[in-house]
Amino acid sequence: xxxxxxxxxxxxxxxxxxxxxxxxxxxxxxxxxxxxxxxxxxxxxxxxxxxxxxxxxxxxxxxxxxxxxxxxxxxxxxxxxxxxxxxxxxxxxxxxxxxxxxxxxxxxxxxxxxxxxxxxxxxxxxxxxxxxxxxxxxxxxxxxxxxxxxxxxxxxxxxxxxxxxxxxxxxxxxxxxxxxxxxxxxxxxxxxxxxxxxxxxxxxxxxxxxxxxxxxxxxxxxxxxxxxxxxxxxxxxxxxxxxxxxxxxxxxxxxxxxxxxxxxxxxxxxxxxxxxxxxxxxxxxxxxxxxxxxxxxxxxxxxxxxxxxxxxxxxxxxxxxxxxxxxxxxxx
Amino acid sequence: xxxxxxxxxxxxxxxxxxxxxxxxxxxxxxxxxxxxxxxxxxxxxxxxxxxxxxxxxxxxxxxxxxxxxxxxxxxxxxxxxxxxxxxxxxxxxxxxxxxxxxxxxxxxxxxxxxxxxxx
Numbered sequence: 508x509x510x511x512x513x514x515x516x517x518x519x520x521x522x523x524x525x526x527x528x529x530x531x532x533x534x535x536x537x538x539x540x541x542x543x544x545x546x547x548x549x550x551x552x553x554x555x556x557x558x559x560x561x562x563x564x565x566x567x568x569x570x571x572x573x574x575x576x577x578x579x580x581x582x583x584x585x586x587x588x589x590x591x592x593x594x595x596x597x598x599x600x601x602x603x604x605x606x607x608x609x610x611x612x613x614x615x616x617x618x619x620x621x622x623x624x625x626x627x628x629x630x631x632x633x634x635x636x637x638x639x640x641x642x643x644x645x646x647x648x649x650x651x652x653x654x655x656x657x658x659x660x661x662x663x664x665x666x667x668x669x670x671x672x673x674x675x676x677x678x679x680x681x682x683x684x685x686x687x688x689x690x691x692x693x694x695x696x697x698x699x700x701x702x703x704x705x706x707x708x709x710x711x712x713x714x715x716x717x718x719x720x721x722x723x724x725x726x727x728x729x730x731x732x733x734x735x736x737x738x739x740x741x742x743x744x745x746x747x748x749x750x751x752x753x754x755x756x757x758x759x760x761x762x763x764x765x766x767x768x769x770x771x772x773x774x775x776x777x778x779x780x781x782x783x784x785x786x787x788x789x790x791x792x793x794x795x796x797x798x799x800x801x802x803x804x805x806x807x808x809x810x811x812x813x814x815x816x817x818x819x820x821x822x823x824x825x826x827x828x829x830x831x832x833x834x835x836x837x838x839x
Numbered sequence: 840x841x842x843x844x845x846x847x848x849x850x851x852x853x854x855x856x857x858x859x860x861x862x863x864x865x866x867x868x869x870x871x872x873x874x875x876x877x878x879x880x881x882x883x884x885x886x887x888x889x890x891x892x893x894x895x896x897x898x899x900x901x902x903x904x905x906x907x908x909x910x911x912x913x914x915x916x917x918x919x920x921x922x923x924x925x926x927x928x929x930x931x932x933x934x935x936x937x938x939x940x941x942x943x944x945x946x947x948x949x950x951x952x953x954x955x956x957x958x
Contacts (some may be wrong), residue, residue, distance in 0.1 A: 514845070515849055516846060516847045519847070520847065520850045520851050520854050521854065523851075524855075524870045524907075526859065541917060570865055570866060571869055571871070572864040572866070573871050573872065573873065573881060574867070574872075575872070575874070575878065576879070577879050577881050577882075578876075578879040578880060578881070579881050579888075586863060589859065589862065589863075590856065590859030590860060590862070590863065591859070593855055593858055593859035593862070594852065594855035594856050594859050596855070597851055597852075597854055597855030597858060597859075598851050600851055601847050601848045601850075601851035601852075602848070606914075618930050620847040620848070620850075620851055621844050621845070621846070621848060622844070623844060623845070628918065629848065634928065637881075648881070649881055650881040650883070651881070651883065651894070652881060652882070654893065654894070656898055661904075662899070662900050662904070665903060665904065665907035665911075668907070668911065669907060669911055672911070672914040673917070673918075676917050676918070676921045679918065679921035679922055680921045680924045680925065683922055683923070683924075683925050683926065685918065685922060697901055703936035734882065736885070739882055740881065740882060743866045744862040744865055744866035745860060745862070745863065746929060747860045748863075751858075751862075789855070806957065807956075810899075810903070810955070810957045811955065811956075811957065814906070814955045815950070815955055818910070818946070819943075822939060822942065822946075825917070825921075825939070826935075826936065829921075829924060829931075829932055829935045829936070829939075830936075832924060832925055832926075833924050833925065833928060833929065833931055833932030833935070834929065834932060
């Protein structure tokens with residue numbers, strides 16, 4: 508019985524990771540295609556119809572790259588850093604609810620890794636561990652650009668982590684739970700929390716952009732000043748590891764945003780995973796659009812924005828939500 | 840909610856390590872290796888690297904780190920309070936308001952002292 512349960516968990520985990528990693532490959536293609544069109548270019552279109560085989564071509568290229576460690580690098584940490592980044596990103600997938608329970612071949616299967624009563628906290632904790640990948644990578648490279656990039660990303664990520672954590676407290680008050688599945692059900696019973704927490708949603712997405720090192724907050728890898736930031740010395744599959752971690756984090760952040768504010772997997776007619784995929788797709792296209800539109804911030808303004816605008820706004824949002832929820836309005 | 844509910848998290852961790860390890864392993868299998876002294880120099884825009892690599896950081900990074908620890912711990916206090924806020928009611932709102940006032944006073948102090956300025 509226990510072995511069977513373990514088998515179910517293992518199959519679920521493999522399927523989820525497989526789907527998300529495939530999504531990552533095509534997300535890169537989607538981003539390059541969309542960016543190309545927005546800049547009046549075609550984007551990749553040579554490998555296969557519409558460039559659909561581009562991810563495979565990229566993979567072959569990454570694999571055949573020479574894999575060397577720079578002379579000044581800390582050999583062990585240099586290898587470990589991308590693994591750590593990937594590890595944390597994959598770990599966060601375990602609590603994201605892709606759908607409700609279904610019955611498959613006579614088995615009762617939950618369409619999520621697990622439903623923890625600290626689900627959201629686990630995601631934040633793992634995003635904290637993911638930073639170590641970037642910071643170790645920059646530190647271990649033995650390169651000035653990489654070290655500067657690592658220091659910058661450390662400062663940026665911790666600043667926006669606070670704002671991100673505060674922006675979701677309003678949702679927790681409304682749903683009275685940290686479990687992501689409970690939060691989705693609470694929204695299905697009432698309304699999507701984006702209607703009750705519009706400020707929280709905007710703050711979460713802004714902080715999420717910074718947490719995933721997306722433009723306009725991609726200061727850690729600002730190519731005009733730092734070459735490539737923390738992954739300057741990385742190439743081949745180790746670079747692919749960092750790219751994978753970044754895109755997986757993007758998928759995780761948008762899934763969490765969809766779960767907390769847009770009703771997650773709930774929706775009429777279509778099955779849960781499809782609804783979540785639609786919402787995540789819309790959010791990700793939004794992120795790509797922002798990348799194509801916005802110029803990069805200056806570093807001091809970035810820090811100022813995090814501490815002086817996002818943090819006070821999130822605190823105020825939290826206080827007002829507490830007053831409204833705690834003093835009994837809206838009555839449910 | 841038992842400890843067994845955390846088993847899937849461990850399984851995902853294991854798969855994460857496998858995926859990350861596979862990336863390293865794959866390049867180990869396919870890579871070409873032609874060592875070269877010049878190639879292994881740290882990249883510094885094409886010129887020879889000068890000076891120490893591990894330099895000292897600006898004090899602002901340390902300040903930010905300390906601020907983060909303070910605010911992140913306060914954040915951790917908010918989560919349980921937020922979950923029970925509705926069921927506890929007015930008492931929880933009063934406590935949370937006091938907590939936010941203290942937090943706000945701390946933020947105002949740090950702000951006045953100029954710790955949020957990036958020099």
